[in-house]
Amino acid sequence: MKTLVVAATKAELTFLYQHFNLDDGDFVEAKNFDILITGVGMVATAFALGKHLTHKYKLVINLGIAGSFDRNIELGSLVNITEDTFAELGAEDGENFLTITDLGFGENTYKAKCSINTNILKVTGVTVNRVSGNDKNIRNLMERLNPQTESMEGAAVLYACQKEHVDCLQIRSISNYVEPRNRDKWQIGLAIKNLNDWAIAFLTDMN
Numbered sequence: 001m002k003t004l005v006v007a008a009t010k011a012e013l014t015f016l017y018q019h020f021n022l023d024d025g026d027f028v029e030a031k032n033f034d035i036l037i038t039g040v041g042m043v044a045t046a047f048a049l050g051k052h053l054t055h056k057y058k059l060v061i062n063l064g065i066a067g068s069f070d071r072n073i074e075l076g077s078l079v080n081i082t083e084d085t086f087a088e089l090g091a092e093d094g095e096n097f098l099t100i101t102d103l104g105f106g107e108n109t110y111k112a113k114c115s116i117n118t119n120i121l122k123v124t125g126v127t128v129n130r131v132s133g134n135d136k137n138i139r140n141l142m143e144r145l146n147p148q149t150e151s152m153e154g155a156a157v158l159y160a161c162q163k164e165h166v167d168c169l170q171i172r173s174i175s176n177y178v179e180p181r182n183r184d185k186w187q188i189g190l191a192i193k194n195l196n197d198w199a200i201a202f203l204t205d206m207n
């Protein structure tokens with residue numbers, strides 16, 4: 001059985017493509033793993049996984065960069081997001097927020113079921129449609145959910161894996177702190193290099 005490596009953009013897996021000399025596609029098959037580039041966001045991710053996630057996979061690894069609410073996590077560090085919440089899924093009720101669970105429409109938080117121990121710091125994340133970039137929204141999210149990280153795809157991957165009963169790891173590298181937008185402070189290059197170094201070693205050891 002194979003592993004499915006899922007990322008939003010090919011840029012986030014640049015060195016992995018180079019290292020394994022992979023063809024330049026959005027769905028690439030290697031000997032022991034396949035790579036799926038979904039596009040950014042939950043809708044694109046769910047659509048791509050709906051097409052490609054089957055029981056031929058024993059494990060899904062979601063790789064990407066992420067923002068951190070937690071200033072104790074250094075930029076460029078790897079995190080293992082074991083629990084991820086659809087932060088915007090629900091209803092505003094004046095100043096309060098009702099989750100879809102509050103509304104009686106199911107779960108908004110998903111856990112990554114996986115027996116592999118990576119020694120990477122385990123954290124909780126939120127998944128959003130809109131990168132958080134103003135103080136009020138950031139404070140609200142922290143008070144309501146107390147997350148350590150933020151991405152635009154994670155919870156969608158955990159959701160699909162739970163639905164299909166496939167094990168799942170979400171490993172991300174912190175490119176920025178969640179704060180009022182200042183793109184100059186993002187360390188995307190460092191985050192991608194560290195993420196790819198880990199992924200290459202992991203996929204090589206797995207073979």
Ligand SMILES: O=C(O)c1cccc(C(=O)CC[C@H]2O[C@@H](n3cnc4c(=O)[nH]cnc43)[C@H](O)[C@@H]2O)c1
Binds near residue numbers: 041065068
């Ligand atoms: O240049 C930008 O403004 C920009 C904004 C968002 C994402 C990107 C990317 O290059 C990669 C897309 C990827 O990044 C993840 N990401 C990274 N940091 C955050 C964050 O603070 N909040 C939410 N998502 C984040 C996300 O999963 C995207 O798929 C560039």
